[in-house]
Structures are given as structure tokens and as C-alpha cells.
Amino acid sequence: METTLSLVGLAKNGDKQAFGDLYNEIYKDLYRFAYYTLGNREDAEDAVSETFLEGYKGLKNLRDETLFKPWMMRILSIRCKRKIKQYVTTRQKIDPEDISEHxxxxxxxxxxxxxxxxxxxxxxxxxxxxxxxxxxxxxxxxxxxxxxxxxxxxxxxxxxxxxxxxxxxxxxxxx
CATH class of the missing domain: 1.10.10.10 (Winged helix-like DNA-binding domain superfamily/Winged helix DNA-binding domain)
Structure with missing residues (x-):
């Protein structure tokens, strides 16, 4: 299996399979962060999907390939912050009982x-x-x-x- 660094390089050059491999490599970490931040499975999945889409579109702008995961976490953090602001404006509360036991x-x-x-x-x-x-x-x-x-x-x-x-x-x- 190729290293993360080489996958990022390939993905920056348009290799969709390499980006798919990067997705598989860090999805769980991003999802876990979004889930614990947002407290809702569906919103976490949406935030992670939107993050990967934004990451794919902006990958050519990533200067240091070794910072791919922190860069994606930063994008996700901003997305989660927006979702929480949306919760507040629509007066939705995060209910701990709604969180999937799985x-x-x-x-x-x-x-x-x-x-x-x-x-x-x-x-x-x-x-x-x-x-x-x-x-x-x-x-x-x-x-x-x-x-x-x-x-x-x-x-x-x-x-x-x-x-x-x-x-x-x-x-x-x-x-």
C-alpha cells in the first residue's frame, strides 16, 4: 500500500483512486471528530462528506503534503462550527439520547x-x-x-x- 504522502501527491495530480484511498484512510477519524462535536450521526456524515468534497476541490492549493490530515481536520472543524451556529439559529438542541449506541x-x-x-x-x-x-x-x-x-x-x-x-x-x- 502506498504511503499517505505519495497518495496526496497522486491525488493532487488528479488521481481519483488515490483520493479515494485517502478518503478510506482518514474517514473514521474525521467522522469521529464530527460526531463528538455535533452529537448527531446524520449531521456528522454530512459534515464529513462536505469536507471531502471541499478537500478534493482545494487539494491543489495544499502546499505541504505532510499536512493533509490536519488540513482536512481544519476544514471539518470550520464545517462543524457552521453547523452548530445553524443549530443555535434554528433553536435545535443536541439530545444525548439521540446518539447511536453503535x-x-x-x-x-x-x-x-x-x-x-x-x-x-x-x-x-x-x-x-x-x-x-x-x-x-x-x-x-x-x-x-x-x-x-x-x-x-x-x-x-x-x-x-x-x-x-x-x-x-x-x-x-x-x-
Whole structure:
């Protein structure tokens, strides 16, 4: 199998199969981020699909091929932010009970009550906090990488992550 770097190079030159291979390689990571950010399976799928379409169209503008995945995560992060703004303007709420048990189970090895408590606690934090938390805890990015994805200082990411974890801990201890 070809490396991600060579696939990006091929895809930039118009190889649709190479882009399809890149899609298969990072789809789960992007979907997981969108799902934890948006809390809704359908919206997460839409956001990821729109992200891949935008990524395909803009791939020739990617300067550093080693940054393909962070670049796609940044596009997705912006899409998720737009969807959340849309939620707010239409007064839709993210309901933790609507979240598919199938998707939750692959990352959380806890019982249903704990899952619901965690999802309820996640719904209490704002978008930027949830984004940093998901990138760090679920996706495993380091604070420097998160700062690059979000376009903000590393110190901001570190302090927001610390405060968010502290806030979640307090919320979970209350329940």
C-alpha cells in the first residue's frame, strides 16, 4: 500500500483512486471528530462528506503534503462550527439520547448511565472547548498539532484543554 504522502501527491495530480484511498484512510477519524462535536450521526456524515468534497476541490492549493490530515481536520472543524451556529439559529438542541449506541461503543468502554452522563456533560461545554477536547482526547493530537489545526497559539490550546477537563470533571462529579 502506498504511503499517505505519495497518495496526496497522486491525488493532487488528479488521481481519483488515490483520493479515494485517502478518503478510506482518514474517514473514521474525521467522522469521529464530527460526531463528538455535533452529537448527531446524520449531521456528522454530512459534515464529513462536505469536507471531502471541499478537500478534493482545494487539494491543489495544499502546499505541504505532510499536512493533509490536519488540513482536512481544519476544514471539518470550520464545517462543524457552521453547523452548530445553524443549530443555535434554528433553536435545535443536541439530545444525548439521540446518539447511536453503535457509534458510542467503539470508544467508550463504560455502561449506559456513564455514557449518557458523559454525553450530557459534553453538551454543556462550548464549541471551541469541545473541539479541543475531541482533538486531544479522542483523536490523540498533541497541543502543538491542535494549535496548527485551529490556527491559535499553543498556550491557548493548553489552557483551554486544562479548563475544559476541569469543567467536565466537576460536571461529572455533580451527577
Amino acid at each position: 457509534v458510542i461503543s467503539f470508544d467508550l468502554n463504560t455502561d449506559n448511565d456513564e455514557k449518557l452522563a458523559l454525553l450530557a456533560a459534553l453538551s454543556t461545554i462550548d464549541y471551541s472547548e469541545r473541539t479541543i477536547l475531541v482533538l486531544a482526547v479522542v483523536e490523540g493530537y498533541k497541543t502543538r498539532e491542535i494549535a496548527d489545526i485551529l490556527g491559535c497559539p499553543q498556550g491557548t490550546v493548553s489552557s483551554k484543554l486544562y479548563r475544559t477537563l476541569k469543567k467536565l470533571r466537576a460536571e461529572l462529579e455533580r451527577k
